[in-house]
Amino acid sequence: MITTALTRMFELEHPLILGPMGGVAGGRLAAAVSNAGGLGLVGAGYGDPQWVARELDLVGELSHRPWGIGFITWSTAPELLELALARKPAAVMLSFGDPRPLGARIKAAGCRLICQVQDLAGARLAHEAGADLVVAQGTEAGGHASRRATLPLVPAVANLVAPIPVVAAGGIADGRGLAAALMLGAEGALLGTRFYASDEALGSARAKALIASASGDATARTTVFDIVRRLDWPPGYDGRALRNRFMGRWQGHENELAGALASENPAFLDAVQAQDFDTAMVWAGEAVDLIDAVEPAAEIVRRIGREAEIALARGAALCRYPN
Amino acid sequence: MITTALTRMFELEHPLILGPMGGVAGGRLAAAVSNAGGLGLVGAGYGDPQWVARELDLVGELSHRPWGIGFITWSTAPELLELALARKPAAVMLSFGDPRPLGARIKAAGCRLICQVQDLAGARLAHEAGADLVVAQGTEAGGHASRRATLPLVPAVANLVAPIPVVAAGGIADGRGLAAALMLGAEGALLGTRFYASDEALGSARAKALIASASGDATARTTVFDIVRRLDWPPGYDGRALRNRFMGRWQGHENELAGALASENPAFLDAVQAQDFDTAMVWAGEAVDLIDAVEPAAEIVRRIGREAEIALARGAALCRYPN
Numbered sequence: 124m125i126t127t128a129l130t131r132m133f134e135l136e137h138p139l140i141l142g143p144m145g146g147v148a149g150g151r152l153a154a155a156v157s158n159a160g161g162l163g164l165v166g167a168g169y170g171d172p173q174w175v176a177r178e179l180d181l182v183g184e185l186s187h188r189p190w191g192i193g194f195i196t197w198s199t200a201p202e203l204l205e206l207a208l209a210r211k212p213a214a215v216m217l218s219f220g221d222p223r224p225l226g227a228r229i230k231a232a233g234c235r236l237i238c239q240v241q242d243l244a245g246a247r248l249a250h251e252a253g254a255d256l257v258v259a260q261g262t263e264a265g266g267h268a269s270r271r272a273t274l275p276l277v278p279a280v281a282n283l284v285a286p287i288p289v290v291a292a293g294g295i296a297d298g299r300g301l302a303a304a305l306m307l308g309a310e311g312a313l314l315g316t317r318f319y320a321s322d323e324a325l326g327s328a329r330a331k332a333l334i335a336s337a338s339g340d341a342t343a344r345t346t347v348f349d350i351v352r353r354l355d356w357p358p359g360y361d362g363r364a365l366r367n368r369f370m371g372r373w374q375g376h377e378n379e380l381a382g383a384l385a386s387e388n389p390a391f392l393d394a395v396q397a398q399d400f401d402t403a404m405v406w407a408g409e410a411v412d413l414i415d416a417v418e419p420a421a422e423i424v425r426r427i428g429r430e431a432e433i434a435l436a437r438g439a440a441l442c443r444y445p446n
Numbered sequence: 447m448i449t450t451a452l453t454r455m456f457e458l459e460h461p462l463i464l465g466p467m468g469g470v471a472g473g474r475l476a477a478a479v480s481n482a483g484g485l486g487l488v489g490a491g492y493g494d495p496q497w498v499a500r501e502l503d504l505v506g507e508l509s510h511r512p513w514g515i516g517f518i519t520w521s522t523a524p525e526l527l528e529l530a531l532a533r534k535p536a537a538v539m540l541s542f543g544d545p546r547p548l549g550a551r552i553k554a555a556g557c558r559l560i561c562q563v564q565d566l567a568g569a570r571l572a573h574e575a576g577a578d579l580v581v582a583q584g585t586e587a588g589g590h591a592s593r594r595a596t597l598p599l600v601p602a603v604a605n606l607v608a609p610i611p612v613v614a615a616g617g618i619a620d621g622r623g624l625a626a627a628l629m630l631g632a633e634g635a636l637l638g639t640r641f642y643a644s645d646e647a648l649g650s651a652r653a654k655a656l657i658a659s660a661s662g663d664a665t666a667r668t669t670v671f672d673i674v675r676r677l678d679w680p681p682g683y684d685g686r687a688l689r690n691r692f693m694g695r696w697q698g699h700e701n702e703l704a705g706a707l708a709s710e711n712p713a714f715l716d717a718v719q720a721q722d723f724d725t726a727m728v729w730a731g732e733a734v735d736l737i738d739a740v741e742p743a744a745e746i747v748r749r750i751g752r753e754a755e756i757a758l759a760r761g762a763a764l765c766r767y768p769n
Binding site: 124125127261262263270271272274275278279282293294296297299302304306308338339340343408409410412432434435436439 | 447448449450565566567584585586594595596597598599601605616617618620622626627628629630631662663666731732733736757758759762764765
C-alpha cells in the first residue's frame, strides 16, 4: 500500500485518479475506480445537464467511497456546477481555462478543488485559485491537452506550487508510470486512456478494442475533430487520438475543413453514431502501447498499485551495493 | 551508489550518459563526465573530421575512464567512423536514421553499439542492428528528436527490445528524472541540456546563461534552424530550441524561408558567429525549468546521482505502512 498526500486527502488505497473523460467516464466507471480504492471522477464533457445529473446520481448510488467530477472550464455554465455541487462530490476538477471564477464557488461549497494544468502559466493560475491539488498534464495524454511533456512538467510544477500536492497525468498506464510519477515529486497519477479500455467505461466496445491493439506511434494531436464538431476550443489545446482516415485527410488542411462544414459536420456526426472509426475519433494517449486488454476497472486499479510497489522496492534495491 | 546494467556495462559510478551534443559536447566535457563516473560521449555533429579528431584526442588524453562518441547516422561518412574507431572509444552511439549499416562496422570493431531511437519503429531497427544499449529519446529533449514523449516511450521500448538494456533521454535534468527513468524500466538516463549548462561545455557563455534562466514553457520544436542552415534533415525530425525572434518570424512560414535563403542563410550564419541569440538558436529541452546555474560537469553528475538515491529511498518508504 502506497501512502501519499493524495491518498491521505481522499482516504484512498491507491494514489490513482480516474481521468474525467467526457462521454466515457460515467457514474459506473467512477464508482468502480472509487470502490477499488482510487478516486473516480465523472467526466462532465461539454456539459449536458441531464447526462451529468444521471451519471452523478449513479456514482452516488454505486460508490461507497469518495468520488468527484471533472469539468472543461471554458465550457462550463455556473448552473451545471451547482447541479454537481448539490450532489456533494468530494472533489471537483477544472481543466482547460482560468480556474479562478468557478474555483471560488467550489471552495465556498466546502469541496476539494483540483486544477489540471498544462504548463507553468496554468500552474500559477491554479495556485491563485487556491487549488487543493494540481494535476500536471503532459502532451502524451489522450484527448485534450497542450504541448508540455509530463516528465519535465511534473517536477517543474511541483517546485512552483509547493506545498500544494501535484498529481501527474499523461502517458501513464501501468505501475512503472505511477512509480515514475512518485519519483518526479508527484503524489499520484491520473489515468484516462487506461480506464477507457475498461469494462465499465461508456463508449463503444470497438473503440476499446482499438485502444487495446494500438501502438503509441499511431497517435497524434490534432484539431480536426474539434473543427468538424464545431467545438470552439481556445488556442493552445488540441486532442490526441488514434490516427485514422479522417485525420489523414484533414490534418494540415484545417482551413479547408472549416470551409466544408456544411457537408462534413453532419457526415461526421453520422459516423460517430455508426461507430465508424475510420472517420469518428478514438481519443487515446501514447500509453496505448502498455494497454493490451479491456479489463474490469477494479483490476486495473489494484494491479497498477501492486506493480508500483514492486517497482519502488526494486528501485531502492538498486542503491544498496555496487557489484 | 546506483547499480544497473548500464553502470555494469561501462563500469560507471552513476547511471548517466552525456548526450553527444554537436559543437557542445567536446573532449573536455566528455572527459569531465566520464571522470566523474558517468559515460561521456563526444558529439560528432555534422562530421567535421578535424574537429572530431581533435576532440577525441582530447578526451583520450583527459579521461581515465571509458568514453565514447555519438554520430548523426544520416550525415556520417564511413571514413569519419573509422577515424573515431581508430581512437578506441568504449561506445559509439548512432541517432537519427537506420543504424544497421554503420552498426555492423562498430560491432565488428569490438566497440559497444548504442542506438538512440525516437519511436517503436526505430527500436525495431536498433534491435536488428544488434545494439548493446538502446536510448529511448522523447520529444521533450533539446535539439533534434521526434514526436513521442519519454514517459510512455521508455517502458514501451523496454518491453520491445528486452533483454537489451534501455536508457531514457529527453526531459531529464535532475535526480527526480533519473529515478523516474529507473522506475520506467530504464537502466539510466542520457542528459543533454543539463550538461550544456556546464563549465566544460563548448559554446557561448551567453547561451549557457539563457538556458539557466529559461522556462520550459518557452521552448518549441521547429525546422526553421535546419532550413536556414541548409541542413537536409530527414522527415520526422526537428529541433527543440528556446523561442526567439527568428523562430517567431519563420515558424509556420517554412516555405517562405526556404525561398529566401540567398539572403537569410548568410545573415543567419553571421548571427551565429556574433552569438546573436535573437536570431541564432539555443538548443534546449523542456527540462530547462530544472536548471538554474552553470556548474562544473562533475558536480552535476554527482549531485544527480545523490538526488536519485534519495528519491529512490523515499519511494520505498512510501510503501511501508498506511497512515
